[in-house]
Amino acid sequence: MNKKIFFLLIPILLILIGYYCINKLVEGDFEFEKGLHYVNIENNKIYYLGYNLKWNGVINPTIEDIEIYKDKDNKQCSNGVDIFIDTKKALVSLAEDAYIVSEGNLVNLVAPQNYPLEDKKCKVVIKIDTKYKEELKEITRIHVTYNVLWEKRTQSFDIAFFKDE
Numbered sequence: 246m247n248k249k250i251f252f253l254l255i256p257i258l259l260i261l262i263g264y265y266c267i268n269k270l271v272e273g274d275f276e277f278e279k280g281l282h283y284v285n286i287e288n289n290k291i292y293y294l295g296y297n298l299k300w301n302g303v304i305n306p307t308i309e310d311i312e313i314y315k316d317k318d319n320k321q322c323s324n325g326v327d328i329f330i331d332t333k334k335a336l337v338s339l340a341e342d343a344y345i346v347s348e349g350n351l352v353n354l355v356a357p358q359n360y361p362l363e364d365k366k367c368k369v370v371i372k373i374d375t376k377y378k379e380e381l382k383e384i385t386r387i388h389v390t391y392n393v394l395w396e397k398r399t400q401s402f403d404i405a406f407f408k409d410e
Contacts, residue, residue: 291375298367
């Protein structure tokens with residue numbers, strides 16, 4: 246009788262240990278480093294703003310999408326904003342005319358959809374058009390949707406492009 250209980254407990258114990266190990270592997274979250282990019286932003290210009298996104302988990306995730314939302318109605322913002330990932334992790338902040346000069350040399354912008362994170366960090370680049378300044382002022386959240394070992398997650402971070410006026 247004791248042998249039967251012993252042989253039943255071993256598989257259960259192995260399953261629990263495996264479940265615990267897999268959960269530890271998928272643990273982790275992102276840190277979003279905000280810069281003070283809004284200090285020198287002028288009206289009616291296009292800017293590329295770079296932000297560091299760092300992963301602190303064991304297994305690197307795949308970023309499925311990055312979206313920007315307005316606070317008051319939680320609607321996704323589309324006017325005046327495009328999001329990229331700089332695969333060279335070089336861009337900090339540039340006006341469009343400076344970006345055009347450096348394109349291909351310093352940065353490599355790709356869409357953030359289904360982007361496998363090969364390192365523990367990446368550079369998120371947000372292209373803003375300040376002719377949509379009023380709509381850009383309403384933006385307060387950035388959502389990063391990602392998966393680790395087939396587990397889909399979303400993280401949100403505060404963001405602002407302009408000082409309160």
